[in-house]
Amino acid sequence: MHKDVGLEPIRVGLVGLGTVAQGTLSVLAQNAEEISRRIGRPLVITHVGARRDRPGVDLTGIKVSRDLMAVAQDPDVDVFVELIGGTDDALALIEAAIQSGKHVVTANKALIAIHGNRLFQMAEDAGVMIGFEASVAGGIPVIKAIREGLAANQIAWVAGIINGTGNFILTAMREEGRAFDDVLQQAQALGYAEADPTFDVEGIDAAHKLTILAAIAFGMPLSFERVSTEGISKIQSIDLDYAEALGYRIKHLGVARRTESGVELRVHPALIPEKALLANVNGVMNAVQVHGDAVGSTLFYGPGAGSLPTASAVVADLIDVARVLTADPTNRVPHLAFQPSAVADLPILALDQTRCPFYVRLSVRDEVGVLARVTRVLADYQVSLESVIQKEGVEGHPVGLILLTHTVEEASLRKALAVLAAEPIVQGEAVVLRVETLGAGS
Amino acid sequence: MHKDVGLEPIRVGLVGLGTVAQGTLSVLAQNAEEISRRIGRPLVITHVGARRDRPGVDLTGIKVSRDLMAVAQDPDVDVFVELIGGTDDALALIEAAIQSGKHVVTANKALIAIHGNRLFQMAEDAGVMIGFEASVAGGIPVIKAIREGLAANQIAWVAGIINGTGNFILTAMREEGRAFDDVLQQAQALGYAEADPTFDVEGIDAAHKLTILAAIAFGMPLSFERVSTEGISKIQSIDLDYAEALGYRIKHLGVARRTESGVELRVHPALIPEKALLANVNGVMNAVQVHGDAVGSTLFYGPGAGSLPTASAVVADLIDVARVLTADPTNRVPHLAFQPSAVADLPILALDQTRCPFYVRLSVRDEVGVLARVTRVLADYQVSLESVIQKEGVEGHPVGLILLTHTVEEASLRKALAVLAAEPIVQGEAVVLRVETLGAGS
Numbered sequence: 001m002h003k004d005v006g007l008e009p010i011r012v013g014l015v016g017l018g019t020v021a022q023g024t025l026s027v028l029a030q031n032a033e034e035i036s037r038r039i040g041r042p043l044v045i046t047h048v049g050a051r052r053d054r055p056g057v058d059l060t061g062i063k064v065s066r067d068l069m070a071v072a073q074d075p076d077v078d079v080f081v082e083l084i085g086g087t088d089d090a091l092a093l094i095e096a097a098i099q100s101g102k103h104v105v106t107a108n109k110a111l112i113a114i115h116g117n118r119l120f121q122m123a124e125d126a127g128v129m130i131g132f133e134a135s136v137a138g139g140i141p142v143i144k145a146i147r148e149g150l151a152a153n154q155i156a157w158v159a160g161i162i163n164g165t166g167n168f169i170l171t172a173m174r175e176e177g178r179a180f181d182d183v184l185q186q187a188q189a190l191g192y193a194e195a196d197p198t199f200d201v202e203g204i205d206a207a208h209k210l211t212i213l214a215a216i217a218f219g220m221p222l223s224f225e226r227v228s229t230e231g232i233s234k235i236q237s238i239d240l241d242y243a244e245a246l247g248y249r250i251k252h253l254g255v256a257r258r259t260e261s262g263v264e265l266r267v268h269p270a271l272i273p274e275k276a277l278l279a280n281v282n283g284v285m286n287a288v289q290v291h292g293d294a295v296g297s298t299l300f301y302g303p304g305a306g307s308l309p310t311a312s313a314v315v316a317d318l319i320d321v322a323r324v325l326t327a328d329p330t331n332r333v334p335h336l337a338f339q340p341s342a343v344a345d346l347p348i349l350a351l352d353q354t355r356c357p358f359y360v361r362l363s364v365r366d367e368v369g370v371l372a373r374v375t376r377v378l379a380d381y382q383v384s385l386e387s388v389i390q391k392e393g394v395e396g397h398p399v400g401l402i403l404l405t406h407t408v409e410e411a412s413l414r415k416a417l418a419v420l421a422a423e424p425i426v427q428g429e430a431v432v433l434r435v436e437t438l439g440a441g442s
Numbered sequence: 443m444h445k446d447v448g449l450e451p452i453r454v455g456l457v458g459l460g461t462v463a464q465g466t467l468s469v470l471a472q473n474a475e476e477i478s479r480r481i482g483r484p485l486v487i488t489h490v491g492a493r494r495d496r497p498g499v500d501l502t503g504i505k506v507s508r509d510l511m512a513v514a515q516d517p518d519v520d521v522f523v524e525l526i527g528g529t530d531d532a533l534a535l536i537e538a539a540i541q542s543g544k545h546v547v548t549a550n551k552a553l554i555a556i557h558g559n560r561l562f563q564m565a566e567d568a569g570v571m572i573g574f575e576a577s578v579a580g581g582i583p584v585i586k587a588i589r590e591g592l593a594a595n596q597i598a599w600v601a602g603i604i605n606g607t608g609n610f611i612l613t614a615m616r617e618e619g620r621a622f623d624d625v626l627q628q629a630q631a632l633g634y635a636e637a638d639p640t641f642d643v644e645g646i647d648a649a650h651k652l653t654i655l656a657a658i659a660f661g662m663p664l665s666f667e668r669v670s671t672e673g674i675s676k677i678q679s680i681d682l683d684y685a686e687a688l689g690y691r692i693k694h695l696g697v698a699r700r701t702e703s704g705v706e707l708r709v710h711p712a713l714i715p716e717k718a719l720l721a722n723v724n725g726v727m728n729a730v731q732v733h734g735d736a737v738g739s740t741l742f743y744g745p746g747a748g749s750l751p752t753a754s755a756v757v758a759d760l761i762d763v764a765r766v767l768t769a770d771p772t773n774r775v776p777h778l779a780f781q782p783s784a785v786a787d788l789p790i791l792a793l794d795q796t797r798c799p800f801y802v803r804l805s806v807r808d809e810v811g812v813l814a815r816v817t818r819v820l821a822d823y824q825v826s827l828e829s830v831i832q833k834e835g836v837e838g839h840p841v842g843l844i845l846l847t848h849t850v851e852e853a854s855l856r857k858a859l860a861v862l863a864a865e866p867i868v869q870g871e872a873v874v875l876r877v878e879t880l881g882a883g884s
Contacts, residue, residue: 027594027736037661038770038786064455133591139737141591148590149575149583152469152757154476219479273691277743280722294469295754296743302718302740312737324774328768330482342479412822 009042010322013102015049015068015076015093016084017057018135018180020107023311024059035315037323039226046375047071069285072096080323082106083361091115097228105136105317107310112226113208116215116252120335131317136209137162137286137383139309141316144308146290147216147337154219157257158299160288161281162209164304165193165200166232166252170269171282174240174249176316185415201266202231213288214265216429218258219338222344223265228351230268242402244344246359246387249279253436256361262347264354268373271359271435277301279436280366284392289438297439352411357386357435360405362420363398363427370425375400377423381416398427404435451484452764453823454811455519455544457491457497457510457535458526462549462576465753466525467499474669478758481764485757489513511827514538519765523549523756533557536572541562546847547759549576549752555650555666558657569771573759578651580602581726581751582744583758588732589658595734597659599699601878602721602730603763604651606746607642608674608694612711613724618680618690622675634726644673645694645709652696655730656707660700662788665707670793674712681803684831684844685713688801691721695878704789704797713801719743720880729878738873741879794853799828799877802847802855804862805840805869812867816843819865824848840869846877 013027014021028035028043036042047063049071065071070079072093080097082090082104090111097104104123106112112132123130133143137160146155161167165187181312184201187193199205207227215222232252243250248271257264266267268402272279277299281287286304303309324332336343364370375385386404393399405413413432422428456463462737470485490501491510501698506776507513514522514535522539524532524546532553539546546565548554554561554574565572570759575585588597603609603865606627614625626643627637641647649669657664674694683691690713699706714721719741723729728746733739745751767773778785806812828846835841849853853873862868 023736028612029594034661035594036595037780040781041782050641074815085499140589140740144586144591145583145742148762149586150479151761152473152477152754156471189784199568219476232503263617266740276721277722282715292581292754293608294465294473294750296748296751298582298742298744300587300742302741306738308736309738312592312594312734315736316591319588319593323773324769326765326770326773329721331667331764335478339482342482425595 002097009044010043010318011046011076012318013047013049013074013079014045014081015071016082017048017054018083018085018313019307021083021397022057023307024081024314024349027308027311027315028081029282035319039319041322043318043322047074047077059070068093068100069096073100074307075100077101077175077320079105081318081442082108083314087111087114090260094119094209095122098126098128101126101128103129103241103323105131107314108350109135109208110206113211113222115221116212117370124255124340126213127276129332130335131320133317134310134313136212137213137288137300138302138304138306140286140304141286141313141314142215142300144287144299144319145212145292147316147333149424150292150295150298151289151337153294154381155258156253156291156293158288158290159253159255159278159438160213161251161278161286162254162304163203163206163252164284164286165197165324166206167281167286168192169201170232170235170250170252173334175341176250177237177306179237180235185339201233203229205255206267210265210267212258213254214256214263216337217256219336219343220263221343223348225418226265228266228268229374232269235269235432238340239433242361243359244274246404247274247390248272248435249274250433251278255436261353262349264349266351266354269433271433274342276438291439337407352414353409355407356415357437358405359433359435360403360417361431362401363425364401365401365425366393366395366397367425371401373423373425374420375420378416381412383413383416451486451761453486453488453518453520454523454760455489455491455513455516455521456487456525458521458524459490459492459496460525460527461749462756463525463750464499465749466523466756469753472718477761481761483764485764489516490521510535511538513669515542518543519544521545521760522548522759523723523760525756529553529556535565536561537674540568540570543568543570545571545763547756547763548574551577551647551650551654555653558654558664563782565777566782571763571774572777573762574654575759576755578654578754579660579730579745580746580748581754582728582730582746583659583755584742585654586815587742588655592732592734592737592740593779595736597700598733599729600655600659600732601697601720601880602637602655602728603644603693603720604696604746605645605648605694606643606726606728608648609728610634610726611643612674612677612692612694614678614799615679616686619679621679622677629645632646638799643675647672648696648709652709653708654707655696656698658779659698659732660705660788661778662705663783663785665790666705666788667815670708670710674711677711678768678873681875684803685801686716687831688713688829688846688876689716691716692712692875693720694796697874697878701791703795704791705866706791708793708796711875713875714880718880727789731785766800795851797849797851798805799849799879800847800855801875801877802845802859803873804843804845806840807867807869808837808841809867810833813843815867816862819861820858823854825855825858874881
C-alpha cells in the first residue's frame, strides 16, 4: 500500500537561469514521466528566482521572483536548488533555505569546498539534506559511488581528471602537437574555457573538486586551503612527446592519497602509464579512479560539465531528496560519507613530503662526463633513475637530458636539483613533473 | 540528536562459506570501525549457516547452524545474506527470510534474473528490501549508478563487458596470439574459469547480468528467457587480427538497447572501436557503459568478480539496508529502479530484427569477378559495405574476404549470406560478428 504522501509532488524552488539551470528545467520537463515512474510522484519546479529574464527560457506556470531570497524562504518550496554559482550570494541563500527547513541541492563546488563544513553542520542541526553530486565531475555519479557504492571500503586513494577544460587542452596539445596558448584560444572560442581561464588551467577548479572527493573518501573535513595546486599553463609540447617516448601520457590530475604519515592532497600535471584507462580519457571528458581496500581499483567516467550532464546530477540529487523525505535523519547518508561525529582531522602532507617517481628534463652542456655528474649528484640525495633519454644536440648547444626517477621524496629531488642548478653544466630551469603509476607499480 | 536505534548493531545472518562469503566475513571484520563511522552503528554477523566446516574460516563468537533455514528464520537476524548460489535452495531460503520479515542481500545473478520478479513482489508485500548490487559486475556499483545516480535520465542503451572469464580469454588471445582452447585451459588453471566453463564462455552468466541491467535501465520486468545469447568459443585468432586491422577489438558484450520498435537484449562477441574506453578494458576486469539522454555516455569500471570485490558490493548493500531501516518503504529506491506499478512490459526484438553494422569473413575462390558477385548479392538485400579486405592467397586455394557493412537489419544480411552460401565461389561457412559503435557513429 502506498501512502498518500507518496503521491504529492515535490515542490522545487530554483535560483539561477544559466547553463545548468536551463538544463535542469529541460531534464525535469522532458523526463517528467520517467522520473515519476521512478519516485512515485512528480518533481515540479514551482518557483524560479532570476535577476533578469532569459530570452528563450520557458517559465510558463512557474512563479518567478527577481528577489532570489524569496525562493529560499518560500514556505511552498520543499527543496531549494542553488545554481547561481559564486560563494557570497549563494552562501546567504543556502543558509536561508536551511533555516527555513528546506533541503538543498547545489552544483557549486567552490561553495562546498570552502564553506561546506559549516553548511553541513547547519543542515545536520536542521535535519535537512544538502545534495552536491553535481559539484564534482558533472554527470558522473562519483560522489554516490564513493559515499554509498564503495562504503564497505577503506579508500586508499582517489585520482581523477576532474577539469574538462584542462583535459581538452592537454589532449589537443598531444594529438595535434600544438602549443598551450594556441589550444587555450580554441577552447575559449568553443566555450570550454572562460575569458579568464585561471580557475581551470591553474587547477583551482580541480582543487575544489579534489577537496570534496578527499573528504568523502577519508572521512576528513573539507580542507581546500591545504590542497597543493599546480596548473598546466607551463606544459610544453616537447614534454608530452618525451612522456610518450617513455610510455606515459601527461594528464592534469587531482590526487588524494592516504599514507602512513598523512594525507596527500594535490592537483598537478602528472605522467601516467599510457595503458592506464585514465590515460585514455580524452577531450572534455572526466574520470575518477578510486582504490578501495576491498574492491581494488574502480573507475567512473563521463562528461564532467555541460548543461544536460550537470543537470543529470542535480536531478538525481532531487530524486534522492524525494526518497529520504520520510527517513529518520540519523539513517540518511551523511553529507561527508561518515557520521558527523566520526569526521576526523587528518594530518595533511606538504608537497615536498610526498613520494612518487619524477620526470625531470634538464638542459645540459653537450660534453663528456655530464651524465656521470648529474647521476652522481642525484645519488647523493638518494634519487635513483629508472631511465634516461639523452637527446642528440648540435655541437656547442645545450642538449636535453630526460630522467625518470624511482620513487623518492620530493624534498630530496628538489635539493639535488638545487645543487645541479648551481653547476655550469646545467643551463636554464629544470622541468619537473610527477609520475602517478595508479597502482600499476611503485 | 541521534536516536537510540542509531546505536544498535545490525544483526546479519549469512548462509554459505564459499569465496564471496569468506570475503564478506573478512571485509566486515577488517573494516568494522570504518563501517561504524559511516553508518553510526556496527554491522555484526551473528549467525552463519554452512552445511560443513571450512578449515581456516574463523567463526569465533558467531552462532553456526548446519540447517541453513535456521538462519533464514532466526528472529534475532535483521538482514539475511544469501551466498550459496544456485537457484533452488537459495530461492527457498530467501522466500523464508522475506516471510519472516527480514531484508535480504544476495550476489546470486541467476536467481535474480530468473526468479527476481516474484521475489521483488514478495519483498514489496512484506515491506522489506532485497539488495543485489553484487549480482552484476562484482565490485562495480553499477546497479546503484543506474538506479540512483542516473535516475534523471531516460537510458537509451547499456553495453558491458560483464563476464571476466570471457574477457580474460579474449584479451589473452589478442595480446598473445593464442587459440581459444589454449587460453581456456590457462584460465581454468588460474581459477578464472570453472571446470565446466559453459556458463561463462557461452554467455549465460552475462545474460543473467544483462537481464538485470536492462530491467533497471528501462523499467521492464526481468526477462532472462528473452535474451539472445552467443558465446565466444568459436572466436578465432584470425578474426581478432582482422578486427584490429580495421581499427576494432573483439569483446564479449552484453547489450540492451531501446529502439522505436522494441528492446534489444543480446549477449555476443562484437567488434568495438579500438579507441573506445570499453575496448581498453582488459583481462578479468569488467566495465559497463551507460548512455542516458541527459548525461550522455558514462562508464563504470572495476573488478567483476573475486572474493573481496564482490564482498565490497555485498557489504555496500548491507549498509544501504541499515540506512533505510527507518524509511517509509514507499520512498525507498525500488528494486527495479521504477515503482512496481510503473514497471511495464516492453516488446523485445529477436536477433534478426536488430540493426547494426557487421563484420563478415568469407572464404572465396581466388578468381576474377568474385568480389563483384559478392557485393552484387549483398546489394540485392540492401547490405552496403564500409570496407573490404581481400587477403592474398596461394594460387588455387580459397582466399579470405573480410567485409565491414554499414548498419543493416540482421535478417537482410542473413538472407544475402544464404544466397552466397549456395554459390560455388563461396566455400565453407561465413564468420559473422556484430559491430557496436558505442555511440561513436551509426
